[in-house]
Amino acid sequence: MIYELPTLQSRNWLVKGVLGGWQLNNITTLQSGKPINVTMAADIASISRAGNQRPDIVGALHADCNSSHINNCIDISAFAPPAAFSLGNGGRNKLVGPAYLNTDFSLFKSFPIHESLKLQFRAEFFNAFNRPQLGTPDGTITSFDPTNLGSFGNITYTVADNRDVQFGLKLVF
Numbered sequence: 001m002i003y004e005l006p007t008l009q010s011r012n013w014l015v016k017g018v019l020g021g022w023q024l025n026n027i028t029t030l031q032s033g034k035p036i037n038v039t040m041a042a043d044i045a046s047i048s049r050a051g052n053q054r055p056d057i058v059g060a061l062h063a064d065c066n067s068s069h070i071n072n073c074i075d076i077s078a079f080a081p082p083a084a085f086s087l088g089n090g091g092r093n094k095l096v097g098p099a100y101l102n103t104d105f106s107l108f109k110s111f112p113i114h115e116s117l118k119l120q121f122r123a124e125f126f127n128a129f130n131r132p133q134l135g136t137p138d139g140t141i142t143s144f145d146p147t148n149l150g151s152f153g154n155i156t157y158t159v160a161d162n163r164d165v166q167f168g169l170k171l172v173f
Contacts, residue, residue: 001026023108031100034136035093036063038079041142045087054090055079055141063095065155067132074137074153076146097136102160103128110172118172126164133160 007020040053047053059078066073074095082088106124113119127133135157142150 001028021109023110025106025108027104029100029102033065033097033099036074036095036097036136036139037093038074038090038095038139038141040081040088041140042081044082044084046085051140053082054088054092055144056082056088057090057094061094063097063137065098065134065137067098067134070134070137070155072149072153073155074139076141076144076149076153079141079144081144095139098134098155100133100159101131102133116173120170120172122166122168122170124164124166124168126166127160127162130163132162133158135159 001024003024003026005020005022005024038055039051040055041051043049043053045053057078058080059075061075061078063074079090104124104126105128106122108123109121111119111121134155137153137155138151139153141152143152
């Protein structure tokens with residue numbers, strides 16, 4: 001979005017020059033979460049492919065991953081190890097991680113210097129609302145013991161920086 005603020009109709013050149021002629025810019029990104037692929041670290045099927053095998057699904061699948069719930073956001077009780085020498089019935093990417101919501105703002109003001117020369121002041125705000133952009137939780141089950149899950153179901157990283165603010169001057173000729 002680009003919006004040019006209305007110019008002021010003032011006889012005072014200082015008021016008109018400083019307060020008028022601003023441009024407001026906005027980029028907002030709204031994305032659903034990335035898929036979570038739940039796998040097991042053990043080679044239960046005995047096919048020499050540890051880490052790629054899927055567990056059995058025995059309950060309702062649910063992922064509650066958000067900024068106030070970054071640990072154990074995948075319910076382990078929905079999964080169980082398959083029988084020995086068999087593959088699990090869990091499908092690929094059955095859960096969805098946290099959404100990505102980001103807003104970047106900028107405010108520009110151009111000051112004419114000469115006919116083909118102007119100085120532009122820029123104020124830019126990246127991740128303006130300082131919302132944490134969470135990564136997907138760890139989907140590898142190392143243990144089915146609810147008291148010893150390791151990092152399964154935990155979000156351990158963010159995919160974007162905190163709020164960044166920068167000011168600049170740009171000479172346009």
